[in-house]
Amino acid sequence: MKVYAQFRAPVDWHADLDPADVEALRSSLLALFDGWAAPVLELLHHGTAFVHRPLYVLPAHHTWGHVPGVTLLGDAAHLMPPLGVGANLAMLEGAELAEAVATCPGDLDEAVRAFEERMWARAGRWATMTMAGLERLVSPDPAEAIALFDEVQPS
Structure with missing residues (x-):
């Protein structure tokens, strides 16, 4: 089973953590979700790997100058x-x-x-x-x- 936790944080929130140190990552995540319901926190307690996947977006009304022969989708x-x-x-x-x-x-x-x-x-x-x-x-x-x-x- 995979569990994804989504939260607002600076993109480098985990910079001082060793990605291989699962316990340090778990502690950091548990601190972020302090006060959440026990069944939700239990999901973090059983994690064996944590992967940082930042979310990127373009501005809502992003456009560009037309380039002959090329477009984007x-x-x-x-x-x-x-x-x-x-x-x-x-x-x-x-x-x-x-x-x-x-x-x-x-x-x-x-x-x-x-x-x-x-x-x-x-x-x-x-x-x-x-x-x-x-x-x-x-x-x-x-x-x-x-x-x-x-x-x-x-x-």
């Missing part, structure tokens, strides 16, 4: 929090770009540029939503985060 174009959107966008973008290229009646670069504009608008909206979701999921105040989720639930 998926995470390369709009890296966002992993909340179930990025891979779906990448597949949709691949299909849309293929259609734009296949049905291009004239200037291929103009078709790609138009595709990029549509992609940026949609990805920007989704990136904004996933950033808000990440803020809720990794909140310094879990009770406040739950309240925010309650606000957005359909009635």
Whole structure:
């Protein structure tokens, strides 16, 4: 079984710890989750390896100047929090770009540029939503985060 713990910390929070020293890493993680329910903490007590995987994102409305003959899709174009959107966008973008290229009646670069504009608008909206979701999921105040989720639930 693998367990993932997500928390806000400086990217080098573990710099003074030896990655091979499982007990030191466990103690550090247990301190971060001090006060959490015993069943959750028990998961950390049984860990035999800990891997640091920082989360990187691009700004929500990231764009670039068009380069003839080149474009980006998926995470390369709009890296966002992993909340179930990025891979779906990448597949949709691949299909849309293929259609734009296949049905291009004239200037291929103009078709790609138009595709990029549509992609940026949609990805920007989704990136904004996933950033808000990440803020809720990794909140310094879990009770406040739950309240925010309650606000957005359909009635």
